[in-house]
Amino acid sequence: MLTHLCPSSRPATTSTVSQSSGQEILANQRLHRPISPHLSIYRPQITWYGSALNRITGATLSSGIYLFGAAYLVAPLFGWHLESASLAASFAAWPIVAKVLFKGAVAFPFTYHGLNGIRHLVWDTGASLTNKQVIYTGWTVVGLSVVSALGLTFL
DSSP states (O other): HHHHOOOOOOOOOOOOOOHHHHHHHHHHHHTSSSSOOOOOGSOOOOHHHHHHHHHHHHHHHHHHHHHEEEEEEEHHHTTOOOSHHHHHHHHHOOOHHHHHHHHHHHHHHHHHHHHHHHHHHHHHHHHHHHHHHHHHHHHHHHHHHHHHHHHHOEE
């Protein structure tokens, strides 16, 4: 009855093979499978770097906040002074180079992650989603982040 509906079908045939023979057949089939193109053939784009940088800056900022929060909670147990006045006084004692490096290391992730978050909120409205707009807004976020991070660093 099935052959009447689909004349090109044929009954399935099965045969019993040994374990080693089955493994050999499987290995041979794997050799002839098509493979997906590897990442190395693609040209990196701002969207790749932007996505990675957004994740890295988010992880950096949240890790810093969690570490400081945990340290602040256990500070009385260890006799640490993490009050604002103590932190400000110790930061004021740092050399100027250390201050600039620290402020820059905090300012860039903060500005990039914040501005890229705004970019994603704009995308949530359905705006700026063409390839050209995504590339333009990606470079805009990078540029604005660098400028604003420099501004915050030397403030």
